[in-house]
Amino acid sequence: MSTTQQLFESAPHFNATNMRVEQLTNGYICQLQDQSLIQANGDDAASFLHNQLSNDVEHLNQTQARYAAYCTPKGRMLASFLYWKTDSDIILQCSSSLQPALQKRLQMFVMRSKVKLEDISEQFAILGLGGKAAEIFLLTQFTQLPSTINDKVSGSMGSVIRVQDAFDSPRYQWIISHEKLATVSTQLTADLLKIDASIWRLGNIHAGVPQVVEQSKEKFVPQMINFELIGGVNFRKGCYPGQEIVARSQYLGKLKRRMAIALVEAETVEVTMEIFSDNDPSQPCGMIVNAERNFDKRFACLIEIKLADQEQGKVHLGVSDGPVLEFIPLPYAYLDVTE
Template identity: 55%
Template sequence: MTESTQASTPWQAFLEQQGAHIEAANGAEVRYFGPTAAAELPDNFVAPLTDLGLISLSGDDAASFLHNQITNDVEKLDLATARLAGYCTPKGRLLATFLMWKDAGQIMLQLPRALQPAIQKRLQMFVMRSKAKLADVSEQYVALGLAGNTAAEVLQQWFPQLPAQPYTKIDNEHGTLVRVADSRQAPRYQWIASVEQAIAAWPALTQKLSAVGTHAWRLTDIYAGVPVITQPTQEQFVPQMINFELIGGVNFKKGCYPGQEIVARSQYLGKLKRRSVLALVDAVDVRAGAEVFSSEDPGQPCGMIVNAEPAGTGKSACLVEIKLAASDNGTIHLGAVGGPVLQLQPLPYELAEPQ
């Protein structure tokens, strides 16, 4: 693992002063705080989400332009709401997944920092005559991930009224607070703040909350059943394969966007044969894009790892896209039929069939 010897931004410099170990080779990701990494995921924590990038869209046509590019409704997005959304190829395969919100002057798209430059460039290609401006604002804002009931209590120092439901948000002079999907039966929030605000708030936050690396936030995403497209899984899945419509990431009543016909056909014609499931596996180096195999049909893969993170005690937690028939019969193995067995876990939502 390569760790940075010199921080490249004021926020990273501050985090290193607080004991953060930052891996420069992986998008300036905070690996852990303190002398050693914690073995278990704390119930209440704050994580600097330095692995995420942020695209701003502004201009008179920003909403209408973006509405015609992604899987969710942008034109009816209000100031009190956040949404998940996907960006597909013309074949309906996901290039990226976003957390999206707007304020009075711009629409924000949050996605993995490693994908941000190429996705922004691709979107820019389609602006043409639209009055829409795209900008990389990743360094202008800090994203903090906060999880747990204590986190909710601590946040009230800056946000006396917290967002009441997942995917609602509040803006004030301290920044934007988005409540995202609950995980492990506890609330989670993203606080989007200025660098100065984040630095000022950090001592009070870490007095009550465990400071952890970015992987902890990704792990709670996995437990919440919220997939994130990364470089190894680009163009691998239509949205339904990763349950994206079940968690509010697809609007089937909006107009056209790249891949819309295929996404709609998957929804309304026939029965879905592939979904994503939650699993634990006795392995610590599990990577997105790795194939999984069924004991009933060992000759060909039956699915693929969507996201995976170490989950303590030699295990990893994974979201796994899989043939439903394979998940109902036999055992599922990582890498090959002789590989570790995936131990399927209940998702926090039902794998409903399309209506």
């Protein structure tokens, strides 16, 4: 067992069913074991990925992180990535449920390009941190912290990325080698509340940040889950698989399907579970994108749904007379990012 595993398995863990959101304000940390890292290196790494993903990779600098979709030729998302550059390498973060198949698929298209793809998940701990004490701690490891969403700072203690805020506090993702983490494990235990990664995923839901997982691959065109609104699609870059479909969805007529946040009281909520509207109960109007138990014991969900059906009290989970969904505001507006 690694030092990282010992650190998190020996500490008390809290999830949304046994704590209050106010407890997160001081500072918390969790290990994101459901995430994997693929490293791309070589002279052609940037140009290769630029031609595969929905976002600009060639002009990525050392102080940025970005989202990108990896799509089928029909524009359906095989994966959602968070990616960044470290020295000459580009790191792709995705759901662990997808990593082996994604790496194999990307490898198929390398051909003569000078690119090496490697799973480096076992070499690093991927940590999620938030709250005042987390910022104070990180400033003991880095000379400064990234102040803007999706900015990145790197140093001898790895890389820290500012991600979307949640629970009324800034959040950071820290990627660090297990060996380096072992040198500060005692301080971590003393200063930060150890929480379950489900709370981190809950924060992503409240921030309106979706992730494609094994169950939901090939279900969505990026705009259906607001992926361009969080900076995951560049409409001015060159071609990539599915680019024509993604562009056509944006430019030809108003988008009719979007992602929303909703709360629902239910025994369980699963990814890709269908939802039904009173407007037409004979067929589903959308599906669950991500879901986690909320602090009020209900489930918080990201749902893909027809815009016309986003009506309070009229949308149900699972079946036409199932539990009613309560819509809550997204932290961003529906905009046309091409204008």
